[in-house]
Amino acid sequence: MAPRPTTLTELLESHDALLLDAYGVIVDGAGALPEAAPLFAELDRRGTPYAIVTNDASRSPETYVRRLAGMGLTVAAERIVTSGSLLPGYFRDKGLAGARTIVLGTEDSYRHVMAGGGEPSPLTPGVEIDAVAICDDAGTPFLDGIELALSAIVRAVDAGRRPALVLPNPDLVYPKGGGELGFTAGAMAMLIEAALARRFPGANLVFDRLGKPEPHLFFEGARRLGAKNPVMIGDQLETDVAGALAANIAVALYAGVSRWQPGGSITPTYLLDRLAL
Template structure:
């Protein structure tokens, strides 16, 4: 088992701290115990920190406002969401001025618009240059997925496959005590499996931007300005695996998806530390 300690002890072992949001600082019911105190402790000691979240549904301003309203005092500069990776990804693929379908909120779509992309509805008659899955917050989710699937297939038929981009690869999120909901990664996986059935070896897959992708972690390390950091997360296969990939320490926090039993049986993905919570 990883070394078990308190947050107050952990923060003295590293120059900076990276927090996951859902399952560590908050869940759908509100702030988790000790979250606000943990952030205030870092602020009192002028210790750098970032909230590195796969939630691509909110701008940094809205995300910070929500956390502050729940008693977790952060500023927009403390937020590094997977949504913030969308614009650079479109630019890297030469699609900054392209036509892009974005499954998610208006804030999700704005991440694409910020680099000059035109956000369009999925249409088999006019396939887009890229599809971005950012969040499950679409009013007509099933209809949107149906239209995206049909659009991709029509584009394939004409030999111009759109780039598929997944901002939030999380399958589920903690909505409360022993309560969970599906999120964006689950719907990307549905599309991938449907495309595999229909296109076999020609089926495209999504490029992942959020944790555990090194894209997200390397952006966090560049923003925080040091590699002497620890990533606090509640999920082994995103938070902990991603930290392991880029060679930084990690702490599993048992207030979200992962249980103590999960940690005890983990083999390939093993956190450096274990916290029962932030209190």
């Protein structure tokens, strides 16, 4: 069935809460998008429950609040659900307390790993590791970080160890602003996976993906809002739309990075051109 074109007004009439992607929906690399501030003001005026559900693993909710405030957007920390917040639970569940971990990302990315008991390792040639967490393209020179992580993983496997590989942010690209796109954590992981598949055929050395399109962030967002029939608004088919559908949540594809085409493998519930009410 083809997705139905809709408006934000219709979505609010049909659903009891909004789950919003961040990059490409309310912000891009250059700042807040034009419709974001009026949207939040109207949602607050109406008392509509909403949460930002983002694959961003580079910022804590508190850091995110400060960043949004700098763009003129006021959002409470409890409304922000980040993929980075899933890292502490991952490290605990995998028994990775004390694990020597390469972290590609920001200071907040390091804090997420340490909150789960991981011990960040220096990004230096020859480092020995037990885990790799790819959180963001920021914080480390892009190619240098990928090469150091790849080399450390290969050393570990050659020595008979299988390091834990975790990717809280599976996004491949993000909107930088002005019509430009940038590679982010998911693309970094794919490069490493391709190299590992060539070096160790059949070993299935792949990253555990925590954020969208896995359903965990959607479940947490709906739980915080007490929503029974929420709708997700996102701009990427492979993460926002696929993840919402996996969580059995209706989803509107917002005009942005992805374009829905008939015959594709992922079909959103709705198509949304504007966030204005």
